[in-house]
Amino acid sequence: MSTLLLLIMPACAIVLAWWSIEHRYRRPLKQMIARIDALGGASNPERLPPGQTMHGSLADRLAQRVDHLCAANCELQEQAIKDPLTGLGNRRLLEQRLDIALPLSRRWLHAVSALVIDVDHFKEYNDLYGHQAGDECLVEIANVLRDTFRRETDIVVRLGGEEFLVVLLDADEEEAVRLAEAMRGMLQAVGIEHEASSVTDVVTVSIGVAVTRSGEPASLDDIIATADAGLYECKETGRNRVISRTVTRTDREETSAMA
Structure with missing residues (x-):
């Protein structure tokens, strides 16, 4: 057992x-x-x-x-974090990147520049050529932006509609304006037909540039407000041009008043 x-x-x-x-x-x-x-x-x-x-x-x-x-x-x-039409970044990507980049730029005493880019008479373009052509136009503009702003630190996003934003880290006013003019000229040379434009017979852009003073604090809203103020001046003085301004505390109030 x-x-x-x-x-x-x-x-x-x-x-x-x-x-x-x-x-x-x-x-x-x-x-x-x-x-x-x-x-x-x-x-x-x-x-x-x-x-x-x-x-x-x-x-x-x-x-x-x-x-x-x-x-x-x-x-x-x-x-x-991407715009579905152009493949560029969107506002969410912008905020994610700048949450880190802006404090570091202040610490390292680097200037930050931003470009707000608006397509001249884009509503008229859509009305004349149709929304499909309008989308194709925006994609072509996105390609020009990629060709112009190539640094890994460059942040290129579509804000919405026909408006784009580029943020350049460690770039002073001279460099920012040079690149803005290069992008504007490159797009005009592409020669996208725009018979409804009062500027010229091809698609053009107006660009407002905002530049922070090295090491001075500035929020994303302050930077965009300053660039918007420059863009507004572009539109008031004939479009298809670049106007730069230094970021100040009053720019957001001025931009709100313009709206």
């Missing part, structure tokens, strides 16, 4: 261990895989090839599903 018990006890221990592993590990893991498969769109999982263990298969599939979900999440995050 004792001999029989000695033989049975190891067998029982093995059964109990198997049951514990099945219920505590394998079954939850298989359920997790099934849920991940459902999220990832997988169906009809393949049978294990000869020599491959269930543990290895589940671990591999789990790793693959996690990689798939991580890639999908990264893609969603990327889409959240």
